[in-house]
Amino acid sequence: MPRVSLNQSAPNFTLPDFSGKDFSLSDLKGQKIVLLVFNRTFA
Amino acid sequence: MAQLRQDHTKFVSRDVAVVVVGPENAQEFAAYFQKESLPFIGLPDPKSSVLKLYGQEVNLFKLGRMPAQVLIDKEGIARFVHYGHSMSDIPSNEEILALVDEINKQ
Numbered sequence: 001m002p003r004v005s006l007n008q009s010a011p012n013f014t015l016p017d018f019s020g021k022d023f024s025l026s027d028l029k030g031q032k033i034v035l036l037v038f039n040r041t042f043a
Numbered sequence: 044m045a046q047l048r049q050d051h052t053k054f055v056s057r058d059v060a061v062v063v064v065g066p067e068n069a070q071e072f073a074a075y076f077q078k079e080s081l082p083f084i085g086l087p088d089p090k091s092s093v094l095k096l097y098g099q100e101v102n103l104f105k106l107g108r109m110p111a112q113v114l115i116d117k118e119g120i121a122r123f124v125h126y127g128h129s130m131s132d133i134p135s136n137e138e139i140l141a142l143v144d145e146i147n148k149q
Contacts, residue, residue: 006121010113013093015064015086018072023062023086029119032060033143037083038094038111039044039065040130042075 010036044081050136051082057143058117064088114139116146 014024028034047054047061054061061083065072069087076085088094097113110133114123123142125134 006124008121009119010115010121011096012119013096015088015093016069018069018076018085018087020069023084025062025115026119028060028117030117032058033117033146034113034115035047035054035059035061035139036113036115037047037061037063038097038113039063040110042044042065042067042071 010034044079044083046133046136047083048079048081050140053136053140054143057140057147059143060084062086064093066091112139114142114146122146 010025012024012026014022017023025034025036044063051061063081063083064086066089067075067087068089072085072087075081076083086093110130111124111126112134113121116122123139127133
């Protein structure tokens with residue numbers, strides 16, 4: 001399994017969540033560790 | 044998703060927010076999250092804008108159909124990335140939680 005220690009800033013982004021509320025990655029800075037999951041399908 | 048939900052309290056107790064980005068639209072996200080009782084932040088990304096952003100700027104992902112996970116610390120630094128070679132190729136919760144514990148120690 002590839003394991004990469006990036007140690008660089010994760011690019012910020014803003015997207016509405018499924019309820020329509022804006023989510024920005026930067027909102028969690030200083031607050032939370034983020035596990036960002038790129039899901040390919042719910043099937 | 045079910046795997047992550049199982050240990051969600053362990054993630055929450057370690058100050059981890061689980062953010063799921065996927066190609067489905069908002070209605071499909073809402074339906075799936077309700078059906079599976081998923082407690083995560085769900086971000087519909089039908090245009091793959093975040094995937095492209097990460098593919099371009101971090102230059103890590105084989106942009107394609109496989110799942111990927113990125114662990115980002117509280118300073119906004121990407122500390123771990125995994126891209127799957129198959130749909131079922133995702134790191135175990137234990138592995139991710141161990142990484143989180145290491146980050147929290149620092």
